Amino acid sequence: MVSERGLQVLRAIVQDYVDTREPVGSKTIVERHAFGVSAATIRNDMALLEDEELIAAPHTSSGRVPTDKGYRVFVDHLAELRPLSVAQRSAISSFLDGPGDLDDTLVRTVRALTQLTGQVAIVQYPSFARANVTHVELVQLGGGRMLVIVVTDTGRVSQRMTWVGAEFDDADLARMRAALAALLVGRSVRDGLQRIADHLATVEATASTDAATAAIVRVIAEELEEFRQDRLVMAGTANLARSEADFRGSIYPLLEAIEEQVTLLRLMSEMASDEQGLAASIGRENEQFGLAEASIVASEYDATGARARVGVMGPMRMDYATNLGAVRAVARYLTRLLDEDDAGRVRGVQDDASPAQDEAGRSRGTQDEAAR
Template sequence: MAGGSKRGTDERRQAVLRAIVADYISSHGPVGSKALLERHDLNVSSATIRNDMAVLESEGYITQQHASSGRIPTQKGYRAFVDTLQQVKPLSVAEKRAISTFLAGGVDLEDVLRRSVTLLAQITRQAAVIQVPTLEVSRVKHCEVVALSSTRILLVLITDTGRVDQRNVDLAHPIDDDQVVQLRQMLNNALQSKTLSDASVSLAQLAQTAPPDMVNVVVAAATTLIETLVEQPSDRLIMAGTSNLTRVAGSLSATLPGIIEALEEQVVVLKLMADLPAIGNVAVRIGEENEDEELRSASIVTTAYGGYDVPLGGLGVVGPTYMDYPETMSKVSAVARYVGKILSGT
């Protein structure tokens, strides 16, 4: 009986904490017991609410800035609030349609990613970041061969992440239309559906099986493609909405220059993107949970995006610790889902 009573008390205090967090996120002002009773159906007396608030304060979940003011959540309080969220709340049909329509208008991979991060910054009103897919997880979708002249061809390499690379190849001997078709077939047989590292190995072996009259052109094409495949560009991030942080008062104002500097350095954010949850899950780091000192007054919400459950990169937002967690997590998750759909063609 006593255990049931304690459980009931704990659940009530969790409800009080959730109400305080929700009201503070909404108003950005201290929350008093009277306001809680007016706005929330807690079914207890004001004395009980005041007692619960005193216990929550003693346990470090809320704090009081002044003796006569209401309470505000601490970072520990936000963490408890986020941990009690059972699931990411769904977006409305209109919000889903708007996201889908905007992202579907992208003309290539980079355009889709730029649209995604711009949209995420707009709908969350925070700083947003997205990671350009790494080459390690890309697979070759197709290699097109175009004859520009009898001694020059254009190679167009397309990956399943939407990356397109073009290279001109000058040939020592003329090539005819039949040989162009033959070269295209040989290259695609060696490359198609392979990871870029495996594709490089296949290309290196291709000259050994080429017909005698095709050896020179195969070597020239394979050498050019290997150079393209093994060029590992540094990890890149696309950012948007940093100016949104300048409009945030309170917890960020004193540390804002350090936060913006950390974001611009990118290496800090890349470390965050190296520790992403599985596709479909959302990670939340609150204040002191962030390794980098510059970000310890901010909260960061991240997730992975990709196709067929294969992560291609990460995206997320940086904002104040009093951000609307349910809404932000929902929007980060939704944008990641639509980016994955576009990249996988589903």
Template sequence: MSSSQRRLQVLRAIVIEYVNSKEPVSSKTVASSYVTGVSSATIRNDMAALEEGGLIRQPHTSAGRIPTEAGYRIFVDYLDLSTAQVAHNRALLAAQLESVESLEDVIERAVRVLAKLTGQAAVAELPEIIPDRVRRVELVDLDEVRLLVIVVTAAGGVFEGHLILPPELRGPDGSALRSVRDAINQALEGVAAGRVGEAASRGRELTRETDRQLYDLVSEVVQERLGSLETSRIVTAGAANLARAGVDFHDVARVLEVLEDQSALIGILHNVQLASVQVSIGAENLHEGLAGASLVSATYGSGGTITPHAELPLSHVGVIGPTRMDYGRSLAAVEAVSGYLSRLLLKQSGASWDVPVQSQEARKETE
């Protein structure tokens, strides 16, 4: 074994022991329980090299060592995710969620299970699980100044908006209204609420040039009325776990404030790369409220072999906790939950799934 390989083992031992004991780790503990066949003096030299490299530190004189954020990063990068642990977590999820019928209820309960499995705070974004779609747009000429725009969705929603016409468009004739109505229905019928803006811009070309100003105004009203259907929501659970782990945070109140802020959480999750399970540690988190925390997250709703026309929503799920967390446990739990939710959405879409659980090493090779 080379000295670099041994030092990686020493770092791994310090992380695991510190996570379990909450106490600084001595060279004697590493030599007796983790890296056997090597003298304590050699381990001390390795620890000195790791400290010089900024991967561990000594919290106070005569104490053992604890990992730094850089040390946790190296540990996570070389962590081999246990497929057996992921499979066990998925089986547990299936057992606890099989009687739940609503997809929203499934996600909410899965978040509670995730918080229990990890001992951290769990978060999940509720996706546009069954996108509401435009069924019909109607235009009613109330008078020369006002136009009523009515949007009916496939889910039975009816949204009304009043359009005050500019002077040059007041008193539109029936031909103009029919032209705009027919064009916007041709462009938007069956389109998901979140894609109305893109589809409406294409439909503009279907309108007579003389009616395009009116078309643009009607399109703006439709997009405004359907805007509420595009709002993401966040489900959280396990905030009490962080309160109990307050000693691991410099300021746990800041982390709890983030958990209470829906818009902040949505921003944090949307800044995460669309990839398999990953970890951001301490200063790697862009939001200052999580500067002393770690986020283990994954996307769900896509993966495997998907039919070309399947429109599956992409959302995020993860856990937030102190940098001194059990990363193996958290990674396995987040992987299990994201995989379970993805399978559920894929099953509803009629697509298939054929992606096996990958180790960290395999994921790094494919990214």
């Protein structure tokens, strides 16, 4: 059984080891921390911590370092999240503020987070598989091009240009919109994909398909598939090389996980959150994912009803208090930003789809979409 003072000794060992990368001894603890007891008493406390496998000696006669179990106790019971400074909050704002679609926003998010923490930053794409399609719009762009717009009840908006090879009058466009609405509106993304597959199988079997409508349906299917895909955005991989000394073995498993993404997607999805939406997976807790020497800390963010995580990955010797505070702050900022952007994008789509828009405006919108 570890005493309250023993836990505070563990806190001191974790903090000093993170700061110095040197094993921590009893004399150092007495000199740096105001425990008001002798080094011999601290050694007794450290012996109990070692018996509980919370600290370990990396070498004979050396000081002690935290184990992954010790880091877990620290994170769960001892870490005090450090609030971000005014300068750090200003840095987040300068990175994330400004126009951009979801892809651009998440790229800027990982760049901000890796600069704040010095770790590999990871953001999950929100999964919109359960979202419902609320609107499908078609806008002719001239020259046989069509802008296809799909909106869901989560505020997610897709705009995609496709080649249909013909021009349509208002009656034909109305007919195509009505057919697409009957097929998709009010359906979930998952159900919509199934209905599209059934529809295409039917029209191909009867050879009675309208080529333009079929092309548009296929484009919508590709966009809906994007809506439900699990993906990650990452930045800061070079930071692993800078902290290679903190890994007892090779950093290759981490680089492989970054490259393939599947492992990190599973890990990020399976982490258990506390009541604040924060989660940490430390050392041997990641053994089944092949990342037994790494730690990941994450926080949940909300993309208008679709929840996902933003986090950082690095060695077990990381500044958990600072990193947890950083991912929480970034997640909260990202949630607010996406709420505001989703409302703006829905209004923008409604404006873009207006019959009164001129050809020049449509062309500019197409160029922007093609660039994205």
